[in-house]
Amino acid sequence: MALTAYQTQFKRRMKRAIKLRAKADAKARRYTQLLADAIGAAEDAATQMNALNQIYNVDVSTYTLLTQALHANSGQEVLVDHLAQSTPGEELVIFNQVPDGNGGQELPANPLFGELGAGTPILSPPQVDVLQA
Numbered sequence: 001m002a003l004t005a006y007q008t009q010f011k012r013r014m015k016r017a018i019k020l021r022a023k024a025d026a027k028a029r030r031y032t033q034l035l036a037d038a039i040g041a042a043e044d045a046a047t048q049m050n051a052l053n054q055i056y057n058v059d060v061s062t063y064t065l066l067t068q069a070l071h072a073n074s075g076q077e078v079l080v081d082h083l084a085q086s087t088p089g090e091e092l093v094i095f096n097q098v099p100d101g102n103g104g105q106e107l108p109a110n111p112l113f114g115e116l117g118a119g120t121p122i123l124s125p126p127q128v129d130v131l132q133a
Contacts, residue, residue: 004104011098013113025088035070036079042067043076 003011046062053060063071109115 004100005106006100006102006104007098009106016113022088029083029088032079032083036076036083039067039070039074039076039079042071046071 042063046067049060049062052058053062
């Protein structure tokens with residue numbers, strides 16, 4: 001049985017959304033690993049700073065404010081653990097037959113799905129300048 005335009009539109013939109021989700025997941029994985037590596041480098045630097053503080057009897061901060069917050073709040077182990085518990089593409093998507101809604105006709109183009117809208121664009125209400133009122 002052939003798909004209607006409505007069902008084909010859903011399938012096209014869903015494939016695009018899944019592709020975007022996978023791309024975001026890959027980027028999040030890459031940045032999470034980079035952040036975990038940076039926290040590890042900050043810990044290595046802190047170890048060296050501690051040694052220098054003891055050897056030369058000085059008191060130089062071992063972390064910057066940012067690396068201290070990252071070390072204290074999330075830590076390298078937490079990030080690596082999150083990566084280990086999750087694998088790319090872990091959420092399987094099974095295409096179910098979509099009910100033939102809208103009489104089988106496509107819905108209007110929607111910019112949310114990367115489609116160029118034909119017709120009158122929806123504009124946000126004008127902003128009222130509080131200082132002029």
